[in-house]
Amino acid sequence: MNSIRLYAILVDFCLIFVFSGSSYLPEWSSLDTRPLPSWYDQSKVGIFIHWGVFSVPSINSEAWMWWAWKGDNPNPDTVAFMNKNYPPDWTYADFAAQFHAELYGNYT
Numbered sequence: 001m002n003s004i005r006l007y008a009i010l011v012d013f014c015l016i017f018v019f020s021g022s023s024y025l026p027e028w029s030s031l032d033t034r035p036l037p038s039w040y041d042q043s044k045v046g047i048f049i050h051w052g053v054f055s056v057p058s059i060n061s062e063a064w065m066w067w068a069w070k071g072d073n074p075n076p077d078t079v080a081f082m083n084k085n086y087p088p089d090w091t092y093a094d095f096a097a098q099f100h101a102e103l104y105g106n107y108t
Contacts, residue, residue: 028093056095057082 024030059081068075069082
């Protein structure tokens, strides 16, 4: 009898966790509603800062890549790379769908 009661309590406990979780849709508006983990604001430096959507084009660094592509004095190599690999109306948010690190380390 005690084992059945313990089993029932365990099942109830598990069901609470299953049905109490938040779910998010694969859309920016839904993902932006999720809370940040507590460690995120407490961290000083970490790999999460250096690895992001800006890594998709795999050319230059985050800030310099945008400056070399869209700045006052564009770098011809960066412009040629972007023209070859991305359409003219490409935005930063468009890189998210391609964040797979396939070109990582390919500094042409």
